[in-house]
Amino acid sequence: MISADIDTVPKTALDNTDSSAPTDFAVLANKLTRRFGNFTAVDHIDLAVKPGEIFGFLGANGAGKTTAIRMFCGLLKPSGGEAWVHGLSIKKKAEVIKRKIGYMSQKFSLYNDLTIYENLEFYGGIYGLKKSEIKERSKELLDNMGLQEYRNKLTSALPLGFKQRLALGSAMFHRPSILFLDEPTSGVDPVARRIFWEMIYELSENGTTVFVTTHYMDEAEYCDRVSIMVKGRIAAMDSPAELKKKWNGANMQEVFLKVVET
Amino acid sequence: MKRIIALARKEFLHIIRDTRTLVIVFLWPLIMLFLFGYAINFELTDLPVGILDYDHSASSRELIREATSSGFIVASEYLESRDEINSGFRKGKFKAVFVIPRGYELDLLKEPVTKVQIIIDGADGATAATVDNYLKAVMARLNLKLIEEAIGKAEPPIEARIRFLFNPQLVSANFIVPGIIALVLVMICALLTSIAIAREIETGTMEQILATPILPSQIILGKVLPYLFVAAVNAAIILLVGHLVFKVPMNGSWLALAGYCTLYLLISLGLGLMVSSISKTQQVAMMMALMATLLPTLLLSGFIFPRESMPLVLQYLSYIVPATYFVEVIRGVMLIGRNYFPFEAGIMFGMAVLLLAISARMFKVRLSDD
Numbered sequence: 148m149i150s151a152d153i154d155t156v157p158k159t160a161l162d163n164t165d166s167s168a169p170t171d172f173a174v175l176a177n178k179l180t181r182r183f184g185n186f187t188a189v190d191h192i193d194l195a196v197k198p199g200e201i202f203g204f205l206g207a208n209g210a211g212k213t214t215a216i217r218m219f220c221g222l223l224k225p226s227g228g229e230a231w232v233h234g235l236s237i238k239k240k241a242e243v244i245k246r247k248i249g250y251m252s253q254k255f256s257l258y259n260d261l262t263i264y265e266n267l268e269f270y271g272g273i274y275g276l277k278k279s280e281i282k283e284r285s286k287e288l289l290d291n292m293g294l295q296e297y298r299n300k301l302t303s304a305l306p307l308g309f310k311q312r313l314a315l316g317s318a319m320f321h322r323p324s325i326l327f328l329d330e331p332t333s334g335v336d337p338v339a340r341r342i343f344w345e346m347i348y349e350l351s352e353n354g355t356t357v358f359v360t361t362h363y364m365d366e367a368e369y370c371d372r373v374s375i376m377v378k379g380r381i382a383a384m385d386s387p388a389e390l391k392k393k394w395n396g397a398n399m400q401e402v403f404l405k406v407v408e409t
Numbered sequence: 410m411k412r413i414i415a416l417a418r419k420e421f422l423h424i425i426r427d428t429r430t431l432v433i434v435f436l437w438p439l440i441m442l443f444l445f446g447y448a449i450n451f452e453l454t455d456l457p458v459g460i461l462d463y464d465h466s467a468s469s470r471e472l473i474r475e476a477t478s479s480g481f482i483v484a485s486e487y488l489e490s491r492d493e494i495n496s497g498f499r500k501g502k503f504k505a506v507f508v509i510p511r512g513y514e515l516d517l518l519k520e521p522v523t524k525v526q527i528i529i530d531g532a533d534g535a536t537a538a539t540v541d542n543y544l545k546a547v548m549a550r551l552n553l554k555l556i557e558e559a560i561g562k563a564e565p566p567i568e569a570r571i572r573f574l575f576n577p578q579l580v581s582a583n584f585i586v587p588g589i590i591a592l593v594l595v596m597i598c599a600l601l602t603s604i605a606i607a608r609e610i611e612t613g614t615m616e617q618i619l620a621t622p623i624l625p626s627q628i629i630l631g632k633v634l635p636y637l638f639v640a641a642v643n644a645a646i647i648l649l650v651g652h653l654v655f656k657v658p659m660n661g662s663w664l665a666l667a668g669y670c671t672l673y674l675l676i677s678l679g680l681g682l683m684v685s686s687i688s689k690t691q692q693v694a695m696m697m698a699l700m701a702t703l704l705p706t707l708l709l710s711g712f713i714f715p716r717e718s719m720p721l722v723l724q725y726l727s728y729i730v731p732a733t734y735f736v737e738v739i740r741g742v743m744l745i746g747r748n749y750f751p752f753e754a755g756i757m758f759g760m761a762v763l764l765l766a767i768s769a770r771m772f773k774v775r776l777s778d779d
């Protein structure tokens with residue numbers, strides 16, 4: 148059974164297949180599909196993410212989370228369906244979208260042979276920031292993370308938890324309004340994960356939309372809404388509280404198992 | 410522009426942080442140059458020859474003078490008896506011995522055929538053959554001279570006068586060093602750039618870069634510029650060593666040569682970029698870069714084997730090898746002193762533009778397909 152719970156989305160928004168989609172949604176997908184050969188990695192998914200939301204994208208390994216995110220970020224062309232980021236079609240406006248989003252890929256994406264500051268300088272530069280902006284923002288970021296005195300140390304020397312937070316910092320260095328985070332906390336210890344999520348909350352409070360994938364079920368509880376992906380399809384989507392009620396689970400772990408089994 | 414600079418700067422930091430690669434990049438070409446250059450130099454000049462002159466006559470001294478006049482061989486040792494020959498060879502004092510028998514001068518006047526003996530160390534086959542050929546030529550020349558003296562001013566029926574223009578002593582270093590420069594530059598450039606992109610694809614940072622608004626052409630430029638700089642410094646070092654240490658003459662203009670070098674470097678970098686945008690891992694990229702540069706440059710460019718003597722198919726094939734044009738140009742500028750190569754420069758320019766454009770394009774295709 149597939150219960151794509153999409154009643155928060157106006158019917159017109161989903162029927163709309165041209166690029167003049169409404170901009171009320173940070174991310175909007177309509178039957179978005181991606182095939183690799185005969186294999187369908189993402190299978191007709193519909194979803195709508197509201198601005199400022201923390202949207203959790205749950206699913207086992209191989210469910211299709213990364214493939215979906217890469218399409219939203221303009222890194223992969225869809226095989227069918229359509230999606231909009233800030234009302235911009237991912238098929239036609241990928242280059243414009245790239246300017247407005249931040250992306251943290253599931254692989255570690257900083258350069259280990261560069262210093263902390265050089266990494267920030269690079270990401271600032273590649274987004275076209277001015278030198279003064281780069282200075283200001285990295286000071287702010289490094290102060291927040293307590294890394295100011297290590298700014299000239301090689302990134303390889305940092306513990307993983309710090310590395311991941313630094314990666315998040317550089318993904319939002321150009322102040323995007325939407326952040327796509329692909330398993331940002333995988334392999335990180337629980338305490339560091341907790342700190343990482345505090346950073347996400349702070350961003351969300353400042354109005355940033357956060358689209359985050361994870362396979363840690365406790366993290367799902369922190370999201371405003373979650374969708375559970377099974378084999379390329381969205382099997383359930385709602386707030387954690389509603390999902391627990393509907394699927395009669397004490398926590399998201401139970402809900403997830405029940406959803407996957409059906 | 411800011412984006413290209415940011416990328417180029419970052420790339421440059423990678424280069425200087427990776428000291429091991431940097432050392433290889435700068436030392437390896439020099440090692441190649443010295444290995445090739447000296448191996449070839451030894452073979453053809455200053456070959457030590459022992460002289461055992463039993464005759465001690467004006468004619469025998471004339472023979473020795475004639476044989477050593479060009480500098481290919483030098484009389485390194487005057488022997489007193491045959492007993493010294495073997496020990497001299499064993500100690501490496503000479504590679505050949507000239508034995509002039511007693512009564513040589515007298516025989517020259519009386520006998521129809523006069524004999525001298527040449528003993529060559531056969532252990533080093535290539536050298537032996539060279540010495541053999543050279544001494545035969547000396548004898549022929551001497552014979553002609555003697556005939557002229559004996560029967561007056563006689564014109565020999567056919568006389569082949571081969572004069573090697575621009576490389577009068579046939580010093581191979583002059584011929585080989587420009588070729589080595591072509592080989593080393595294309596390999597270094599292609600290897601460096603192919604690894605530079607493949608590494609980022611492998612570690613996943615390329616994905617991150619592609620998610621930013623930077624264009625594929627900007628990525629290519631940002632990647633090429635730092636390596637162009639490194640390769641240019643490298644090229645300058647090799648050229649100077651070739652000129653100062655191996656005495657390759659510089660008859661043309663350094664500026665023109667720098668221009669042609671830049672074109673050639675761009676082609677080589679483009680080649681590396683193309684290879685790396687179609688290979689999945691650093692290893693594959695390295696192998697492909699080596700295959701695409703080493704053998705074609707070595708075998709087809711005319712750097713060792715003259716293109717005129719190749720089978721027709723290979724001659725046609727050699728037209729797509731960039732080094733074919735560059736070897737032509739660098740030899741022309743350095744040895745002949747000709748600075749204008751509009752045809753070769755045009756083709757090299759076309760190749761550079763084509764390769765860089767293709768690699769930018771392939772890059773785009775790749776990122777939307779997997």
Ligand SMILES: Nc1ncnc2c1ncn2[C@@H]1O[C@H](COP(=O)(O)OP(=O)(O)O)[C@@H](O)[C@H]1O
Pocket residue numbers: 183188206207208209210211212213214215778779
């Ligand atoms: N470039 C690709 N070529 C072929 N198959 C792919 C490619 N990328 C992903 N897949 C397949 O698509 C499925 C979903 O992968 P992915 O989106 O990475 O899942 P997740 O991120 O949820 O773990 C997997 O079975 C994976 O093997």
Ligand SMILES: [Mg+2]
Pocket residue numbers: 212213214253329330
């Ligand atoms: Mg994934």
